[in-house]
Amino acid sequence: MSPTILLIFLIAYFVILIVISLVTSKNASDNASFFIANRNSKWYLVAFGMIGTALSGVTFISVPGEVGAPAGNQFQYFQFVLGNAVGFVIIATVLLPLYYRMKLTSIYSYIEQRLGYYSYKTAASIFLLSRTLGSATRLYLVVIVLQRFIFDNYGIPFWLTVLISLALIWSYTFKGGLKTIIITDTLQTFFLVLSVFLTIYFICRSLDFNIPQAFETVKNSSYSKIFFLDDFLGSKFYFSKQFIGGIFVTIAMTGLDQDLMQKNLSMGTIKEAKKNMFTFTGVFVILNVFFLSVGALLYIFAAKNGIEIPLDHITGKPRTDLLFPEIALNHLGAVPAIVFMLGLTAATFATTDSALTALTTSFCVDFLGMDKADKVNATNAVKKRHTVHIFFSILMFLVILIINAMNSSSVVSLIFTIAAYTYGPLLGLYSFGLFVKKRGLKDKLVPLVCLLSPFLCYLLASNSVKLFGGYVFSVELILVNGLITLLGLLLISHKTDAQTKF
Incomplete structure (x- = not known):
């Protein structure tokens, strides 16, 4: 597939x-619109748009x-997905009612009211760290593809490809914020879903399968x-391990994450x-x-x-992340290549x-207190x-750039490793707040x-094989992390006669 055609498509997108x-930010550039879309989002648009945000280019x-x-x-991986589904139900029935009852803009305000100032700042800081690392890792994956199949052909270095990608994202989010994101994510999710089904069709056509034959072949493979x-x-x-890990990773990465909960609160x-x-x-x-x-x-x-599975340019080892783009862009034809790029771009940039x-x-709410800013300071608050x-x-x-230097062989495993270590303390903090009276x-x-x-x-995790008779941790490590945090909080707690409101 011609890199020039792919580049033209990317620009048009x-x-x-x-x-x-x-259009969406024309009359909505204030902070209320940016943070929570004035709390008038349509649930069906949010539900559909969240698909693109949750799946990302990693999926x-x-x-x-x-x-x-x-x-x-x-x-x-489907074992993990089944755990995700249980986690989403817990979020809907336990966490969302709490957030709505408290009328929160930042979900970490709950920690401030329940546990205190330093606990609140800690929770918000954990989110900033976790989401920055996780989202950068997701974007890294699509930039690798853009670099390999488009920008390498023009002699553009990797760092500049990253900078261009982030500049483009910034250009359509900086003004409208969440109000814009809900619309763009809906469009991008449509492109993502469309590309999945069209990709299956194109591969089946190349293999001379009809759809029922394809699924029967997959089933028997x-x-x-x-x-x-x-x-x-x-x-x-x-x-x-996968199922339990899926439940708690979902609760932490969705229910205790400002990103996806911000849409729900809108x-x-x-x-x-x-x-x-x-x-x-569903x-x-x-x-x-x-x-x-x-x-x-x-x-x-x-x-x-x-x-063959494509080799990584740096390590020279097979990299499974690159098999899909290799086949879609070099072996199925022009239309499938564009469809693939559409889905990949939509998935990753939606996230x-x-x-x-x-x-x-x-940061604006939890560290700068902008949800408390009065009208006199509104203009200054927008500039900040x-x-x-x-x-x-x-x-x-x-x-x-740091992740690229580390060069992890599989981005999906890297993301869940990051989540296990960074989101675990959030599980502990919220567990203490909700269940320890x-x-x-x-x-x-x-x-x-x-x-x-x-x-x-x-x-x-590093010594589990020796300590626990050969046991190897997987994504369930996030639960262990949360339990250790909870135990630590119990050790520094004290009895109080005050009755918690939440």
Whole structure:
């Protein structure tokens, strides 16, 4: 596929997003519009748009690539997805009612009211760190593809590709914020879903399969194993590890994450927010089945046509993340290549634009107190918000360069590793706030507990084979992290007669 055609398509795509931004932010450039879209979002638009935000380019490329990874991953990821679904239900029935009852703009304001000032700043700081690392990792994946298949041909260095990508995202998010994001994410999710189904069609056509034959072939292939129930101690793919990890990763990365909760809080009522979450959950599970099926079809196609997993430019080792773009852009024709680029771009930028908005919101509300700014300071507050937005764009740029230097072989595994260590303390903080009654905290010691917990988790994970008879941690490590944090909070707590409101 010609790099010039792909570049023209990319430019046209962003022109559309910028036009949408200009229209949606025309009369809505104040902070209330940027932070929570004036609390008048339509639940069905949010539910659909959240698909693109939750899936990202990692699901689009890395999950299909993992299906045929040398470790024998197959469809094991679906065990994790089933845990995700349970986590979404818990969010809808436990956390959302709390957030709506308190009329929050930043969900970390709950921690301030329940636990104290230092606990609040710690929770908000954890989010800023977690979301910056996670979103930078997701964007890194799509930039690799853009670099390899477009910008390398023009001699443009990797760092400049990253800078261009972030500048484009900033250009359509800095003014309208969440109000713009809800519309652009809806459009981008449509492109994402369309590209998944069209990709399956194009691969099936190349393999001379009709759709029923394709799914029967996938079902009977060596890639379709879902449930892994052997070797509880030594296997990272064991069902209970993936399922339990999926539940708590979802609660932490969605329910305790300002990014996705910010969209839920932009609706008028809790009833609409719950409709959004339940609808989103159903679509999320179904779409992941299709992503895994794409992965199996890619490896079947590759085996039939003698296509090897592409090698990483730096390490020279096979990189499964690059199999999908290799086949889509070089082996299926012009239209499938454009469809793939459409889906990849939509998936990844839907995640990153949302993250930049949430990071800006959290910092402005949790550290600059802009939700309390009076009308006299409104203009100055908007200027400060713009500065914060630029700052997080630059920070994400620097983090991507660091991640590129680390050169992880699979982005999906890197993301969940980051989540296990960074989101675990949030689980502990919210668990204490919600379930431990009539106990207060030595608030100034909370940051120390939240720093020690990930460190102890790292020691456990690094030595688990020796300490626990061969046990290998997977994504369930986030639960261990949360429990250690909770235990630490209990150790620095004291009895109080005060009755908690929340």
